[in-house]
Amino acid sequence: MPTTVLTYIVRRLIGAVILLFIVSAVVFSIFFLIPRAAGASADDLASRYVGKSAGVEQIHQTAVKLGFTDPIYVQYGRFAKGIVVGQDYNYGPAVEHCPAPCLGYSFITQNPVLPDLLDRLPVTLSLAAGAAVLWLVGGVSIGVISALKRGSALDRASMSVALAGVSLPIFFTGLLTLSIFSYGLGWTAPGGANPMDATSPLDWAYRMILPWITLAFLFAAAYARLTRAGMLETMNEDYIRTARAKGLRERDVVVKHGLRAALTPILTIFGLDLGLLLGGAILTETTFSLPGLGQYAVQAINNNDLPKVLGVTLLGAVFIIMANLIVDLLYAVVDPRVRTK
Amino acid sequence: MSTNAAPPDRIPQDRPKADAFLHVKDLRVHFPTDDGVVKSVDGLSFSLERGQTLGIVGESGSGKSVTSLSIMGLHAEGTAEISGQVVLDGDSLVGASAEHVRQLRGKKMAMIFQDPLSAMHPYYTVGHQIIEAYRVHNNVSKQVARKHAIEMLDRVGIPQPTSRVDDYPHQFSGGMRQRAMIAMALSCDPELLIADEPTTALDVTVQAQILDLIRDLQQEFNSAVIIITHDLGVVAELADDILVMYAGRVVEYASAHEIFTAPQHPYTWGLLGSMPRLDRERAERLMPIKGTPPSLINVPSGCPFHPRCSYAHLTGGASETERPELVEITPRHNLACHLSTQDRQRIWEHDIKPKL
Numbered sequence A: 001m002p003t004t005v006l007t008y009i010v011r012r013l014i015g016a017v018i019l020l021f022i023v024s025a026v027v028f029s030i031f032f033l034i035p036r037a038a039g040a041s042a043d044d045l046a047s048r049y050v051g052k053s054a055g056v057e058q059i060h061q062t063a064v065k066l067g068f069t070d071p072i073y074v075q076y077g078r079f080a081k082g083i084v085v086g087q088d089y090n091y092g093p094a095v096e097h098c099p100a101p102c103l104g105y106s107f108i109t110q111n112p113v114l115p116d117l118l119d120r121l122p123v124t125l126s127l128a129a130g131a132a133v134l135w136l137v138g139g140v141s142i143g144v145i146s147a148l149k150r151g152s153a154l155d156r157a158s159m160s161v162a163l164a165g166v167s168l169p170i171f172f173t174g175l176l177t178l179s180i181f182s183y184g185l186g187w188t189a190p191g192g193a194n195p196m197d198a199t200s201p202l203d204w205a206y207r208m209i210l211p212w213i214t215l216a217f218l219f220a221a222a223y224a225r226l227t228r229a230g231m232l233e234t235m236n237e238d239y240i241r242t243a244r245a246k247g248l249r250e251r252d253v254v255v256k257h258g259l260r261a262a263l264t265p266i267l268t269i270f271g272l273d274l275g276l277l278l279g280g281a282i283l284t285e286t287t288f289s290l291p292g293l294g295q296y297a298v299q300a301i302n303n304n305d306l307p308k309v310l311g312v313t314l315l316g317a318v319f320i321i322m323a324n325l326i327v328d329l330l331y332a333v334v335d336p337r338v339r340t341k
Numbered sequence B: 001m002s003t004n005a006a007p008p009d010r011i012p013q014d015r016p017k018a019d020a021f022l023h024v025k026d027l028r029v030h031f032p033t034d035d036g037v038v039k040s041v042d043g044l045s046f047s048l049e050r051g052q053t054l055g056i057v058g059e060s061g062s063g064k065s066v067t068s069l070s071i072m073g074l075h076a077e078g079t080a081e082i083s084g085q086v087v088l089d090g091d092s093l094v095g096a097s098a099e100h101v102r103q104l105r106g107k108k109m110a111m112i113f114q115d116p117l118s119a120m121h122p123y124y125t126v127g128h129q130i131i132e133a134y135r136v137h138n139n140v141s142k143q144v145a146r147k148h149a150i151e152m153l154d155r156v157g158i159p160q161p162t163s164r165v166d167d168y169p170h171q172f173s174g175g176m177r178q179r180a181m182i183a184m185a186l187s188c189d190p191e192l193l194i195a196d197e198p199t200t201a202l203d204v205t206v207q208a209q210i211l212d213l214i215r216d217l218q219q220e221f222n223s224a225v226i227i228i229t230h231d232l233g234v235v236a237e238l239a240d241d242i243l244v245m246y247a248g249r250v251v252e253y254a255s256a257h258e259i260f261t262a263p264q265h266p267y268t269w270g271l272l273g274s275m276p277r278l279d280r281e282r283a284e285r286l287m288p289i290k291g292t293p294p295s296l297i298n299v300p301s302g303c304p305f306h307p308r309c310s311y312a313h314l315t316g317g318a319s320e321t322e323r324p325e326l327v328e329i330t331p332r333h334n335l336a337c338h339l340s341t342q343d344r345q346r347i348w349e350h351d352i353k354p355k356l
Helices: A004-036 A042-049 A056-066 A072-085 A113-148 A153-168 A168-184 A201-234 A238-245 A252-279 A283-285 A292-304 A306-336 B066-070 B098-104 B128-138 B140-156 B174-184 B206-220 B232-236 B256-263 B267-273 B341-355
Strands: A088-092 A095-098 B023-035 B038-050 B053-057 B081-088 B107-112 B191-195 B226-227 B242-244 B249-256 B325-332 B331-336
Touching: A004 A042, A004 A072, A042 A056, A056 B081, A072 A088, A113 A153, A113 A252, A113 A292, A113 A306, A113 B140, A153 A201, A153 B023, A168 A201, A168 A283, A201 A252, A201 A283, A238 A252, A238 B174, A252 A306, A283 A292, A292 A306, B023 B066, B038 B066, B038 B242, B038 B249, B053 B066, B053 B232, B066 B081, B066 B107, B066 B226, B066 B341, B107 B174, B128 B140, B128 B174, B128 B206, B140 B174, B174 B206, B191 B232, B206 B226, B226 B232, B242 B256, B242 B267, B249 B256, B249 B267, B267 B341
Parallel strands: B053 B226, B053 B242, B107 B191, B191 B226
Antiparallel strands: A088 A095, B023 B038, B023 B081, B242 B249, B249 B331, B325 B331
């Protein structure tokens, strides 16, 4: 049994690596090939990365230095090689070695991309983890109560709030909560409070509570609806009747028998959502000026800074692929019927 | 014709004895819906002693399962309007607190369901589910409960119970699952066991084994058993008494022997006629009951069976206007039918019996 699980994991990891290369090739192509196909020359591309006063000769030198004059496959090969074995970067006066996995250097700041990403990851991690706990606990409990009190005022009220939650954009709820709770009442930290500067866990929560609530509100709404639908279905199953026939307390019937079964599909969605968020919560980070991966991605795209865009996209892809794998493995833990197949 | 002109052999029934182990009197279970009130059970009475088996027989929608669920108190709060009396060992269940009935469920009365695959939780091992049932009512450690679960699995004939106890329901065959269900139901020595179509989802070869098992265990535990089925063949050998239900009402209630040797109700004749018999020549076709069971919202006037009854015209219109009362026509034989004794005897002897 463990060997089959192991080969399964290895097979999935090999698949993940292949998938990552495809993702990187596609992103690479979008940012390089499409401008070239539209008629932009290597010098046109390079002109974005030099000052306004640069002469034609200087632009051309930059194009050569950035490798824009090489054929596309050489350029991509250089990038891919950097990830696997590392890369030497010649920025004029000296040659710097960037160890594997090297995601290249920013065209603009000349800084290596990976340390930048790792710098910003904890911020995004803080945001995603806190929000995930909130939305999972909140969404699932509201969903369960709604399902059990189906049709009641409570059910209708929470489902209306849930509808608002999925419909209202983050920049709306975010700015609204900021203006009320932070600038109005002064209960929470203002926007731009970096959680990594926190002096204590309490301070950390104080800085993050509004972004957590804002992001969790969006997800909790969807989870409440999912849980409600799942509970309505499982509570009608025959095994719930059996559990009651055994004389179990209603609380145990609901939690151990009903919720246990209803949670399985929610686990799948949760894994994927979390993987997605770890790649950067762009709207939340922008609204609250949090220096996370999402904000980094936005800046990189605005500046046409291809290595940064590639780096953050690949990291996001890694998280999603890993989340997928973990969810699939967890599925076997949760549902014994998957295990024996 | 009316009940005033009832033949002299109809004396008021007094069969359901109030001091019986299980005593059900005038049980009504109505479900209010947007389309009207669904009268699933409409005035049901019977009684059952320890060690006795009652078969409740009828088509789908005749109110069999609803009856069993209301005895067990398993109708969701607010969905069903239940009236009448259900007295289990002197303990009145209709109107009792939900918590009181919960404590009786599983311990004093237990239930086996139709489809053991969907009736067992797919995410828990068979052992876990039996242990859970035992520990609700018995304050014992998990180890003790596990030992008990293995004993119960052994008792119902599961091979290698010490290892199978950790299997999941989907790893069991259909018959083994039903055995495990029975082990779960019997884990707390219930005095009343309700089996709702216990063999319907099983292979024919396994059906007989399960029925034998239920009978053996009943003798061992001396419990009262109610078997609910649409198949008279299932209760033929098992039941002491048989109650035939139609549209939420009792149409015939007698000993199993009477039901099979001298049935009096046209519906019972229909059920018997629909049973394939291998011990007879295949000269005759099966005689299915024509039509379909009635809507329980708009139950036909008079005798609810009259639109499907081949002999309704013999009652002089009474079957269309007047609901026949359940009366004791001979000792221990109750019947709700407008047909005269002479007509019934004649039809049974000449038209029905020779064809069965």
